[in-house]
Amino acid sequence: MIAFFFACTPEEPADLPQLLGTIEARDSSAEVWDSATYFFVDDNHMFMYMSRAEGVDCHDVAEALDGGLYSSSGDGPDVLQPSGSCVLTADSTTWDGGLWVELAEGDVTADVALSVNCWMDGEWVNGDEGYTFDGMYWNGNPSAFSFEVDGDSDGGTFSLEMESYTGKDPYDFDAPEYPGTGKVSGTGDVKWCDEFADTPFFSE
Numbered sequence: 001m002i003a004f005f006f007a008c009t010p011e012e013p014a015d016l017p018q019l020l021g022t023i024e025a026r027d028s029s030a031e032v033w034d035s036a037t038y039f040f041v042d043d044n045h046m047f048m049y050m051s052r053a054e055g056v057d058c059h060d061v062a063e064a065l066d067g068g069l070y071s072s073s074g075d076g077p078d079v080l081q082p083s084g085s086c087v088l089t090a091d092s093t094t095w096d097g098g099l100w101v102e103l104a105e106g107d108v109t110a111d112v113a114l115s116v117n118c119w120m121d122g123e124w125v126n127g128d129e130g131y132t133f134d135g136m137y138w139n140g141n142p143s144a145f146s147f148e149v150d151g152d153s154d155g156g157t158f159s160l161e162m163e164s165y166t167g168k169d170p171y172d173f174d175a176p177e178y179p180g181t182g183k184v185s186g187t188g189d190v191k192w193c194d195e196f197a198d199t200p201f202f203s204e
Contacts, residue, residue, distance in 0.1 A: 021184025023086055025167060028120035028136045032086045034188035036061065037158070039090075039149065040196035046095040047201045048149060048158065048190060052085035062195035076131050078124040083135070086118040088160075090147065091201065098150040105144040105164070112147060116140050116165065116180075140167020140180045153192045161185040 021032040033052035038061050040047055049061055056079060064080050081087055092099055092112035103110040122135015142162035149158045165180035196202060 020186055021182055023116065023118055023138075023140070023165065023180050023182040023184065025118070025120070025138045025140070025165070025180040026136065026178040028138070029182070030084050030086045030118035030120045030138075032088060032116070032184045034186075036080075037188055037190045038193035038196070039151070039156070039158075039190045040193050040202070041095050041152075042197060042202055044093050044095045045202065046090070046092050046099060046149065047196055047199075048090040049193075049196075050088040050188075050190075051080055052082050053080045056080060058191065058193035058195055062193060062199055065196065065199040065201065076124055076126060077133075081117075081119055081124075083119055083123050083133075084121070086116050089113075089115045089117075090149070091115075098148070100148045102146045103142070103144055107144075110145075114142055114145060114147065114162075116142070116167070118180075137169055137171065138167055138178060138180065139170045140165035149190065151190055151192070153194075155189065155191050157187060158190050159187040 022029050023032060031052060034050050036053045036056050037050040038058055049065065060080060090112050094111040099112065101110050101112045118138045119133055120136040120138060122133050124131050125134050143164045143166055145160065145162035147160050150156050163181065163183040166177060167180050168177045169175045
């Protein structure tokens with residue numbers, strides 16, 4: 001009896017985000033995913049933007065931050081803010097060749113402002129008044145976190161860990177606060193974006 005052995009080549013692993021997590025609030029949820037992460041530093045001021053958006057570049061993100069088109073292609077907000085996902089921003093004026101910050105539960109201030117905006121369980125709809133989101137929109141801040149960024153104009157890396165949040169629907173002034181939960185942790189690459197210098201975060 002002759003035995004035949006076949007060598008199997010394993011499939012190449014799919015590209016996966018290095019930072020993963022799901023945030024839940026008021027029976028809805030959205031994913032945090034570092035597909036597009038950019039930052040810029042001017043003196044001691046650092047700003048970072050992270051989105052699950054795919055196929056966008058520095059110019060697209062800077063346009064959105066500047067209040068213009070959502071992307072250079074003229075597509076709607078789902079390009080940079082996909083349904084079921086969160087956008088994370090970090091703003092700090094204590095950059096000194098890098099940034100490392102921890103906020104303990106119960107503390108109220110830190111050397112960086114971390115904001116999480118999530119478009120949960122809905123879709124973007126283009127109507128008479130432009131694009132609106134027909135699901136739950138939630139804006140929150142981590143109540144405890146560990147955050148580090150290291151890099152320069154050639155790019156860099158970041159790491160983040162957080163799991164509890166305060167937040168609410170920012171467009172509904174009468175809405176109660178909806179705390180968020182969900183562990184987000186990991187590391188990721190961050191690219192430099194000169195065009196952030198012309199956004200309101202630096203130009204005003």
